[in-house]
Amino acid sequence: MDRRDFFRRMSGKKQAIRPPGTQPGEAFYSRCDGCKACVKACTQNIIRLVSGLPVVDFAKAGCTFCGRCGEVCDRKAIVASAALEETWNWRAEISPDCLDKHGVVCRTCESSCEEDAIKFRPALGGRTDVNVLVEVCIGCGACVASCPKNAISMKISDGESITLLKEAVA
Ligand code: SF4
Ligand code: SF4
Ligand code: SF4
Secondary structure (H helix, E strand, O other): OOHHHHHHHHOOOOOOOOOOOEOOOHHHHOOOOOOOHHHHHOOOOOEEEEOOEEEEOOOOOOOOOOOHHHHOOOOOOEOOOOOOOOOOOEEEEEOOOOOHHHOOOOOHHHHHOOOOOEEEEEOHHHOEEEEEOOOOOOOOOHHHHHOOOOOEEEEEOOHHHHHHHHHHHO
């Protein structure tokens, strides 16, 4: 995390989700000129400019990690690579607003997750525990748009912890 990211997080502002392959910190901010090439190239149509800079918006679809956004970025603010998923630390998180957590059977997100990362377990009082397995989730964001209660959001997870978890289940 560079100084700018650190202070942004400390100030409590929501961190922007940049496209996969985005250069860290200043390397991104100094290179991106807001040309919109990544916006136009995105195969999922999920990149838009906010304050002149690209952000990924999972409101309509998830990211396929196709790397097109990095391929078209002439200024190398985003760089396509074969390891986009490995360097992507965003993971899904399900809030208490989830219908199943309140005893209403929904499970819509389950079918949207090709990784089978969302798990449901019966809980007391007819409710259900709903959790995202962080070591299985790849952070594609496909589940976000599927939720009728807007109960799924993306959060940054510690890359080191994810690696350890993956090793533990391997
Ligand atoms: S293509 Fe590169 S320089 Fe252009 S808006 Fe996207 S990240 Fe910025
Ligand atoms: S990797 Fe592909 S789907 Fe994901 S944001 Fe970039 S262009 Fe869009
Ligand atoms: S972000 Fe993608 S992999 Fe993770 S739980 Fe949602 S749909 Fe599954």
